[in-house]
Amino acid sequence: MRVKKMQPTPADIPDAGWDDVLTRVRAGSETAARDLVDRLYPHVIRIVRSHLPRAADEEDLSQEIFMKIFSRLDRFRGEVPLPHWVARIAVNTCYDRLRRQKVRPELRFADLSEDEADFLQATMTAETEESAPREGAGMVEKLLATLNATEQTVLRMLDLDQKSVKEICDLTGWGASKIKVTAMRARRKLAETLRKLESSSQPA
Amino acid sequence: MNSDLPTPPADAPWEKVAAATRADRAARGSADEQAPFGFSTRIVAAWQEIRRNERAALWAKWSLRAAFCSMAIAALVVALQRPERNDTALLPLPAYELP
Numbered sequence: 001m002r003v004k005k006m007q008p009t010p011a012d013i014p015d016a017g018w019d020d021v022l023t024r025v026r027a028g029s030e031t032a033a034r035d036l037v038d039r040l041y042p043h044v045i046r047i048v049r050s051h052l053p054r055a056a057d058e059e060d061l062s063q064e065i066f067m068k069i070f071s072r073l074d075r076f077r078g079e080v081p082l083p084h085w086v087a088r089i090a091v092n093t094c095y096d097r098l099r100r101q102k103v104r105p106e107l108r109f110a111d112l113s114e115d116e117a118d119f120l121q122a123t124m125t126a127e128t129e130e131s132a133p134r135e136g137a138g139m140v141e142k143l144l145a146t147l148n149a150t151e152q153t154v155l156r157m158l159d160l161d162q163k164s165v166k167e168i169c170d171l172t173g174w175g176a177s178k179i180k181v182t183a184m185r186a187r188r189k190l191a192e193t194l195r196k197l198e199s200s201s202q203p204a
Numbered sequence: 205m206n207s208d209l210p211t212p213p214a215d216a217p218w219e220k221v222a223a224a225t226r227a228d229r230a231a232r233g234s235a236d237e238q239a240p241f242g243f244s245t246r247i248v249a250a251w252q253e254i255r256r257n258e259r260a261a262l263w264a265k266w267s268l269r270a271a272f273c274s275m276a277i278a279a280l281v282v283a284l285q286r287p288e289r290n291d292t293a294l295l296p297l298p299a300y301e302l303p
Binding site: 033 | 216217218219220221222224225226229237238239240243244245246247248250251252254255
C-alpha cells in the first residue's frame with residue numbers, strides 16, 4: 001500500500017497569472033514583488049522543510065532562495081512554468097546547504113533519545129509499513145545525517161516525498177542512472193546502520 | 205516506494221522508517237505554510253537594495269571607462285597638435301648685401 005503523495009509537484013500549482021506578476025516585478029513594482037513572494041512561499045517552504053533537517057535554518061534558507069529567484073528573474077524566459085523553475089532553484093540551494101554541513105559518520109544507539117529509541121524498536125517489530133509507529137522525524141533526520149548531500153537529497157525526494165526519478169532529474173539536473181545508483185547505495189547504507197542500531201539495542 | 209526503482213522488500217527497515225515518516229508528515233498536514241509577517245517586505249527591501257547597488261556599481265563602472273576614454277582622446281588631440289619637427293628647423297642665415 002502506498003502513502004498518498006504528500007508534496008504537490010510544481011505542476012499542481014495553478015497558473016494564476018504569473019506572467020502579469022512577473023511583468024510588474026520586472027518593471028520594479030514592490031507590490032507585485034511582495035505578491036510574488038507571498039504566492040511562492042508555501043511552495044518554497046515545503047521544499048525547504050523536506051530537505052532541511054533543522055527547522056532553525058528554515059527562514060534563513062527561504063530568504064536565500066527568494067534572493068536567488070529575484071536576482072535571476074531577468075533570465076527566466078518562461079520555457080517551464082514559474083513554480084517549476086522556482087523548485088529547481090530551491091532544491092539546488094538546499095543541496096548546496098546540505099553539502100556545507102558535516103556528514104555524521106556513524107549513528108549509535110546512545111545518540112538516540114528515548115522517544116527515538118522507542119520509535120526504532122517499535123518500527124522494527126511492526127509487521128507492515130502501515131503498522132509502524134508515527135513521530136519518527138527526529139530519528140529519520142539522524143539517520144539521513146549519516147549520508148552525504150547527494151544521497152540525502154535523492155532519498156528525501158524518492159522515499160519521503162515519493163517523487164519519480166524523472167521528476168528528480170528535472171529538479172536536480174542529474175541523470176537517471178546517477179539517481180538510481182545513489183538511491184540504492186544510500187538505502188544499503190541506511191539498512192546497515194539500522195541493523196547495527198537494532199543489534200545494539202538488544203539487551204546482552 | 206518508488207516504482208522507478210527495484211522495489212525493496214516491504215519489511216526492509218528503512219522502508220518501514222520512511223513509511224512511518226511519510227505517515228507522520230501527512231498527519232501533521234500543511235500547517236503554517238504562509239509567509240511569516242514581514243517576510244515578503246524584508247525580501248523585497250533586500251532585493252531593492254541590491255538593485256540600487258547594482259545600478260550604482262554600473263554607473264561607477266561606466267563613469268570610470270568614460271574617464272579613461274576622455275583622457276585617451278585628450279592625449280591623442282595633444283599629440284596631433286604638436287608642431288612638426290620641420291617647424292623647429294633653424295632659420296636661414298641672414299644674407300648680407302655688400303655695397
